[in-house]
Amino acid sequence: MASIGNAVGRARMARNLTQTELARRAGISRQALGAIESGVYHPGVAIAIRLARELGESVEELFGESGDEPSIVVGAGWFQNEPARRIGPQSRVALARVRGKVVAVPQPAAHLTLAPAAGVLQRAKRSGADIATFQSFNEIDSTILMAGCDPAVAILTDWLARRRSPVHAVALPCSSRAALQALVNEHAHVAGVHLRDQKSGEYNLAPIRRALGRRRSLVVNFARWELGLAAAPGNPLAIRSFADLGRPGLRIVNREDGSGARLALDEALGMLGIQRDRVKGYDLEVGGHLEVAAAIAAGMADAGVTIRLGADAYGLHFIPHQDERYDLVIIEQEAESAPIKAMLDALNSRRFAREISQLCAYDTSQMGQVVSI
Known part of the structure; x- marks a missing residue:
């Protein structure tokens, strides 16, 4: 705790701020700030975010864990039930101890599974529904609904479970625009967004303001990632850029309107002067990044x-197009709820950031940083 207070104090003094001035800017008492800097008091999420904003630091830098261990290398028995050519370095595995020995089992990066459920629909009504559930209200209250298109929600769910957190993350797969609408309609706690404003080139803030209106929100960075074109392994059609999508006979698979991927495609086609009706498969829509890759891997399309x-999950060729920022949007009044606090705690863990970076090839250097408040 003292190291956290030291980080706050050092950042304050580096900006030539007195405790009184910083406390006033952050909307807390000078005594509370003194307690934070002395290590006596650990602030809640909202206060931590305000202090980070005023000090020009990320929440992780000020309040993150300092004793995170790096990943370790362990020797393990190797169970391989697939051809060797399909298993290589960086392949994912599950680890377990069997009869005293650690065993590693190859795991697919993405696959179809039977999803767990909280209940079953009994009757749908005009403005609600009757659900038969075996969950308690405590379990329902500990569930965080995350709307968006990032497949890494599965890793967050696993992270929380491994730490025996009562909070469980549930993904609502949808486009960025639909995620913002779910947040506005009070159907989700969090909206994941990667929408580039064509006028300014800035990511997410303008679409968020348009969608939320006067609603106060927190915008927290999750990661940066590469968006581009995926093609069949080995790139047999020699696809090099969006300009190739106008070739006769080349088939694409598309994302739904309102998604960041669809926006990037439409912007690129517009700049190249390629009419949409010239792109075969433009109307073939799927609902997520993994679904695009799966369609190409199955031979339904040549690119997407x-x-x-x-x-990477489907072993496809990848042609980078642009670096994007994926942010999480939270209605401010929800920031102190247990599910949101659990999520923000994960985002401010260096170990979680390293895990996401390694497993997803994301840039997580700004994970947990407040983009806007």
């Missing part, structure tokens, strides 16, 4: 816009 994670 997705993130590098999607291409």
